[in-house]
Amino acid sequence: METDGLLTIGAFAARARLSAKALRLYDRMGLLPPAYVDEVNGYRYYRADQVERARLVALLRQLDMPLARIAEIVDVVELDGERAAERLAAYWAEAEERFASQRTLAAYLRGRLSGREPGMGGMDGTYGTFVVETVDTAPQVVLTQSRHTMVDELPAWIGASLGRLEEGAKACGGITGAPFVVYHSEVSMESDGPAESCVPVADLDAAKVWAAEQGPAWNTKVRVEPAGRLAYTRITKAQVAYPQIGAAFEAVERWIAERGLRITGPCREIYFTDWDTAGPEDPVCDVAFPVAS
Template sequence: MVPVSKDLLPIGRFARLCRLSVKQLRHYDDLGLLAPAWTDPASGYRYYRPAQARDALMIGLLRAMDVPLPVVARVLSGDERAELKAARDRIEADVARRQRGLRLLDRVLAEGLPEHEVSLVREPARRVFTAREPATPATIPDATGACVARLLPRMSPESLLIGLFPLDMEEEFDVRVTVEAADGDDLLPGGAFASAVHVGPYEEIPLTVHGVLAWFGDHGHTPAGPVREVYLSDPATTPPERLETRVQIRVEDSQ
């Protein structure tokens, strides 16, 4: 039995020291994240050593930044730098996604939902090389960039670069980018497509995708994925507001 002494703080005092609630400390104990130094076997009352405050403060700080509890546990186990860097990268990606969302909202607030001229076109089948990268909705730009980088050795100034994105966004999916080549090892199917040209930054392409999908609703057609983005401009030499991208969605019920 460990006697209560000045070296042990009752849970209430320790909670105030660490800016946590008693309920939180009990929860972290139950999870095995921060066990008390001693628990009174008769009353079940928890006591902590002052030296445990550093770990408790770290837990509170990381949780306030929405760092998941499993990551917090690994930080406390000693792999601090790698885990904190990974948590930082996730937060940065989330901030970037939210900033893109804010810019889209600002445009909608200023201009309303944009109107797009949608036409029905027939596309031939194409021989292509394909790069694919796992992604989430927040990491689409990075995944697309990684695909393009892998295709650079196969590209020429005349190359047709096409991004392929799922029609129904799930938590995880594959982003694909293709480049047309006579000796390509993949076949990109042809068919009838609803098509519209997006002018502006890539991050605003979802507005045009929604415009094309609205066309499907207006005309009673059924869309079939993936969504195609045909990149018509060179982002290295074209200002973002002047980038042109053809958005195409296959018409499933068209002959």
């Protein structure tokens, strides 16, 4: 193939404002293959009309977008610019949610590391960046499903299990309170719980019948959650993400210890609003521990 009219990798890199090293990487990823590679010496050559694609890749990289996500955009942009724009919007929405969740964790850790946690031990209930309060709870009948799960599988399992239980609640007199998830042991990248999804319902006898009909597949049970007191802090949808949520659990634990209270049961997340319609900064969840004097 003649190379007349083609640009060497150095000339193309200068026009695209990219390094030759980046161009070789994008070639390996299939993002920006050269128009021609000399079989004898391996030199790469590019067409001038590839500059626009190269600059788009470079701009997307400035958003810290992974190369695989960039490929999803540049592969469709010439055929469907609107679709490419939607993919960019979806990525940026995810990034903003991640930044929002990390912001609280960073603020909490700054205060902890500096020893200047605002409001620590204050009478107003603040601890670091979290406001901790207590609430008395009444006994409630709950449908439950339990599973050993690692943290990367947890969000999908919570959504699926609570969905099954909320559907089952229709046969049990309806839902009578906010659904919640109890952690009987740590759920992390190294520990698999178990976790227990819970939905409060009205009719104990009907709940026993429904649970028995489910069989062992979902490990469905019924129990009565006793009356008690919870120490809790309210967090946003962004703050629920792992590992940021760990700061909220730790803040409540330290608040409890500072006041000489006892933790009497496993920690939990109580979801009091619709997850799907909530924005990153909307309060969605209480991180709570059962306590006693």
